[in-house]
Amino acid sequence: MSAARRVGVGIIGTGNISSAYLTAMKGFDVLDIRGLADMKQDLAAKRAAEFNVPVAASVEALLADPSVEIIVNLTIPRAHVEVGLRAVAAGKHIYGEKPLGITYAEGKKLVDAAKAKGVRVGSAPDTFLGGGHQQARAIVDSGALGTIVGGSAYFACPGHEFWHPDPAFYYDIGGGPVLDMGPYYITQLVNLLGPVAKVQALSLTPHAERPIRSEPKKGQMMPVKVATHVTGTLIFASGALIQVTLSFDVPAHKHLPYELYGTEGAMLVPDPNAFAGPVQVAKPRGQFEDVPVTLPYADANYRSIGVADMAYGILNNRPHRASGELALHVLEVMEAFEVASKEGRVVDIKTTAARPAPISESLTAGKLS
16 A cells, blocks of 8 residues: 555564564555664564564664654553653654553643644554444444444453463553453444443452463462453443443353444444454344445454554544544543442543544555545
């Protein structure tokens, strides 16, 4: 896919997720990878060699590079805002992995700093730009479901210690199922339904520590500092009531990721942790039937599409979709789960966020608009 000008990108953090970003970035000619950096520079050098891209001498050198316009921050959640603020201070646009920050206050600090500096903030997830999710958005926008009344969003697993090589950070401050998986689920709900107005929730932490069950640290114990089973209701400004469960304490289940219920029909929405997936719709008393995912949505299945969308936004002076405003709203909603649970009350959400513009042109047309 060609672009009139390429936008220089630097990546800070070269852990597991960097491979997915680097693989997908090859599909976007608008992105010019200018360097990788990491606190462990040997890891950055190894990843750079793997993908045949430059490695920066250090994080500081990458931030000082005038050819870098966007910093992609793939560090651990507790470092997202610290690294983001350094990038903003260097005059760079910043696109970070989810969540935007581990508290609303620090996330707002980053968004405010970027606004004052005149640079953009973007944040994963960008999976809501995937084909299945954009098709679901088109169905909602068409009015085929009528008024959305309710629905459910469900993520549950037995814990990341079963597969991740170093899972302890998932159970530390900044981890847990809400901050880890909540961004996918809540961002997609805002994309479909608009902003959240109120949150009510309850939570549990069944274990004070958990054993690692994967190599190379199998058998080591991890302290658990966050709630690992959270359930609640999102009350949207539109009036829709969506029940949400996010858990690392469920051995197995048969729940679908999403169901939406409207006055004229119901819809099954794909897993928001992926870009693609089936969409099904049923009329009252009818059977669910597949809805084909068609262009311009069918080919929008790229990790890092949010970074490319930001680059096109910079070049064309338009808003980018995976925005700081959206990520900050989602972060406030996620934090509200903890507040609502601890204080036993319904929490009012102060921020709002516009629904991101749907993708209107196919990537196969050589552009993203």
